[in-house]
Amino acid sequence: MQFHLNGEVRLVASALLGAAVLVSPVHAEDIVLKMWTLDNSGYKEFIAEAAEAFKATHPNVTIEHQIFPGDPYKTALKVALVGSDGPDVFFNWSGDRAKQLVKDKLALDITDFGNAPGGFAKVLPEGWLDAFRYDGRLYGVAADAVSKYVFYDKAYFAEHKFEIPKTLGELGNLCKAIRKIDPNTVPMPLGNKTRWKAIHWMTMLNERAMGVAGTAADYDLSRPADQLYTDPGYAKAFQALVDLQDAGCFEDAPNATEYAIADSMFATKASPMEYCGTWCTSGLDAAGFTDYGFFRLPLMDGGKGSFDANFLVPEGYQVSAKSAHPKEAVEWLSFLVSDEQGLKFAEKVQFLPSNAKLVDKAQGVPASFKDIARDVGTLKQGVNVLDALLESTVADAYMNATVEVLNRTLTPDQAVGKIREAALAAQAKK
Amino acid sequence: MSHLEVRDVVKRYGQLTVLSGVSFAAEKGEFVVMVGPSGCGKSTLLRSIAGLEEIAEGSVSIAGRNITQAEPSDRGVAMVFQNYALYPHMTVAQNMGFALKVARRPKSEINAAVTRAAEILRITEHLAKYPKALSGGQKQRVAIGRAITRAPEVFLFDEPLSNLDAALRSQMRIELSRLHRELGATMLYVTHDQTEAMTMADRIIVMNGGNIEQIGSPLELYNRPATRFVAGFIGSPRMNFISAYVIETVGRSVSFSFGLELPPLKLEFAPGETLPAVGDAVILGIRPEALGDSGEVHLADAEVTVVEALGRETLVYSDAHALRTTDSESLDGYFAQLVPSQSDKKLGQHVSLWADRSAFVVFAADGTTLHDASPAHAHYK
């Protein structure tokens, strides 16, 4: 038995509520594009200025930009896309969430608009287009990507003559050395209360243990059930995390520490290192801390990972299947990833734009930003983050398992067992 | 046709019947008091007349108009409530003029009516005050004034004096009587206080258990109660009741026995009165004021157990041992005797209880009198 919910609800709703609240009248030729994004610093100004610039070619299009805080955005977006007053274009992460919207036919196939003259598909490199490509069709425009590095306090390193570690083992030793100087110094605070900090670690530790190719079939659940998540590398990755914890790298209660507090421990030089995202630079900037360096997460001894692979999460925009103006919507998105706007984006938001042609010309950004952009440019392999990439229940199990490993309530093997359990259940549902 | 006519009114709350076919009438200008114990249905009847209660059967008409289905305000009645029911958010004047204001009467008319009513009740100086600034007596005047301004066909009073203290109550009684004379209005007054009933009423309706027991003037009820209930309810202190049975009837003279060791009592029945049969159980009643040290009949010897000096009168309770009163409400079966003087009777003193034969009233076992009485439904039978 199947029936459509929306029709029923709409009937009931309109019957009971009768006259709806009047919407402000829109001139027939005027087009209002509603755009939803996260509330990253600088985002608002960037969109506002871009919308103004867009008027030059599209004088009748007004952009109505709405911003949301992080976690609630995920909920609000989903319900809004089902509802009546959803956005025309919206921010999304590449990964399972975007895939789900494609599956539920809420995200529009924008391949044809994208391939039109001046369309984003003509501008962005294939690798970036992959971020929102499903079954060969494009369902979104990658706008930027975030990566992660181990940030370190240059002065502190110089003072104690520390070297940049080459392996995870060396990183552990570094932590021990720091603790020896002052046992109260947390070498690299984790801040895993909201669970995504450690899952970022696991994203890269898995790569360092097994390489991107080794995990792909587990991540998309395409491996046969009897082999799913059976690679000993998963346990090894967890063990690496445990080893670092044993080496005293993290604070005592990582699962009770807010990410913001971990960030500020590094920003205030209370801690000499932090594994932090590219988004951290603006915060460090704001805290007046500029004398820092960064390095990629070191390799694992005996691991299959590649130093050319690093954390890289593409983010971008999708178009609602319900949008009344898909053509204008895609033109707007294409405009946002044009060369000039890519530069503006880098300057205002300080994230790495998908269109990085002019990034070197960026003004008013910290020097580290350009360094990081340059480093990202040398990557051969992007590693997408587990909580966006995995099916949601598996991602949840992964995050919880990581929490428990850090709490020492699960051994690495037990943790992998839990993840495998969730993966099998998810695979069975597919 | 009478000014107020109530016919066969039945009122039920769910399974419970509170009024089981009540009928009576009141003439124009008459002051009728409904009296009875609490729960007897007197207030319900009053409220039914006011239209505050829906009745299941029967009809009510006022001034020849059937108002059974009319809205309360269209019935030509005004009501004075036990706890005054003054609107706390309005001044005295506003309270009194509210009905006219609701009826959208001109301001001048409202003012005139309020002023007049205030003068009658002598509350003119309080007109601008709010009810909470008034004493109980003043509040009651305002409540009455509110009724007066409406110039109703019938005034309804629902135990209006029961919240006042004793001194104020007797003062207001007189005042209400005066008001009744001055206004010449028909008034229906509910109370459980028989003194109010006796002193104010032109006629009294005694109610019990949802029925009317008797309707009559105060003295009729006192002298010729139709039922044992009326006899007990009217008169203070209560009548003494004694169980007896008939042992002999000779012509119109009937002998009653109170028990083997006690002398029988012979009473004469007037022509037309019902004669009991030999062996019938009856209740004899004798009012406390009819018992004395002398009389035609020696009822019993007794021992004084309680003496209440009331000032001019003395209430004496005495224990006649073998002969006990039956009323459950009386003191341990003692006889109450009201001596119309200051008495020197002492506790434990032996006394003889005497009475005249004519002072006895005889009730059948079902409580109805065997004597002639004013009937309960006099107007319709």
Next chain:
Amino acid sequence: MTLRARSVAIGLHAFVSLWTLFVLVPVFVMVISAFKSQAELFTRPLALPRQFSFAAFERAWGIGISGFLVNSLLVTALSVLFIVIASSLAAYVLARSDKPVMRWVYVAIVAGFAVPLQSVMVPLYQLVSSAGLLNSRLAIALPYAAYGIPFTTMLFYTFFLEFPRELEEAARLDGCGRIEVFFRIVLPLSGPVIASAAIFQAVFNWNEFILALLMLTKTDVRTLPVGIYGLTGQYSADWPALMAGLAIATVPLIVIFLLAQRHFVRSLAGLGK
């Protein structure tokens, strides 16, 4: 006072004082944190700020707190108005009617009290959305009102049961119809209970979060809790600004509470009956 009584009294005082202190500390932390820099907040959490900086307040204000304040006021006022009118009317009928069906009506309304918001969030959202009422401050006042009605109806119901019926009867005799009795007699005399209900619901609706998060997606219609929640970004949180925002949102309520304390107390007394 004996020694024993004195020591008992001191013990009682101490207990109450300790709890009072316990209550005050978080409020204190919130306020002083709002005056600190992020770094100082984390390094010297309990200390007074080295210098009172209003920068966090400015940042909080900068995300449009003033607008959120206005929206919260509007939504709260509107919903409380709906609640008071609808609940008082319904409770009055319920308290005065002896129709058996009214018992069921009462149960139906009060049953709403038992329905947790998060269990009906999705259908509710779809309903509001289908009716085109998203992003309307009026629209959110309607579900707010709906969720306030069961409790308030109970509150009014008990009040009306004790309302002197003679007043209404007197008014009926004075010529008032049912609605007139209600509006000319009952309502003017319901001041205390209206105040209690209004204050209670104002607190709930002022602080409501989830519905506002879902239904008020436009920045310019957001209420305070959602707006403040916006101070936590995707990857970063501005704690001093967050605390400043919380202070801005909380202080008006505390002031209102201090001013209207006796109404709170009275409504609580009414609840216990």
Next chain:
Amino acid sequence: MAPSLTSTLGDTGKRPVLNAGNISASAMMAPALILVGVFILIPAAVAVIGSFFDFGMTSATWTFVGGANYRRAVTDPLFWLAISNNIFIVIGSVVSQVGGGAILAAILDRGIRRGSVVYRTIIFMPVVISSIAVAFVWMLILDPNVGPLNAIVKTLGLSPPRLGWLGDPAISLWMLLLIAAWQNVGFQMMLILAGLQAIPKEHYEAASLDGARGLKAFWYITLPGIRNVLVLATLITVIGGFKVFDLVFVTTGGGPANATQVLGTYTYTQAFSFGNMGYANAMAVVLLVTAALLGWLQVRLSRRA
């Protein structure tokens, strides 16, 4: 609250004012009925219906699955964990909030003469603060690195929990209880205080003439006098304990690793994180039925009183 149905609706001595012509009576009922019906009862009905279907947050089609969602709940250890957490919170809240509130109320009613108003004002204050604000402030206080609580505990020479106040599954639930108590004790205190102050002084005077003082007076006068209030306070707390959401959602998000998951947050997670709307609805129905039963219980208990 706590109006008893039978004592009023079934009261034979009742004097209805509204009896003839129900047109305006229905009109007066309409706004409340429509609002409650449209925004609570119909969505609740949809949730009940939805609990027999399988569908995603964003999917337009529903697949009928019968009682599968309920069967799934029975075998889902997290569902039972959530329920047991709810029960823990319910019991803990009754003890801490009603108990604490009663003690504070008793002290403020009789024990303390000076400053009583000040105390009670401050203690009640958190009630008017939003759960969001409360959660954020407490998160800061309970932080294991920079939080004041750790600092205080260390100053006392004790060692704070290794995994943090909110990071240790064994402690985090207690912390939620503490925060809930911080916020709600004032409410219960005021409620009980109002009940205490409604007890006529004469009762105590009469009791003391009868030789009942102190504990005896408390047992024979105070307790019966506030019985209704205590029943109400308890039930408000119990229902609140089952409905708890905002606080857990913001403070722990159900973590660490589901340790503080409650019905409300787990339902939310299943619905909005996993998109299992049908399953979420089934759990919502469990919550709804529990709350409804408790509400019914309250009406029953207060009727008897």
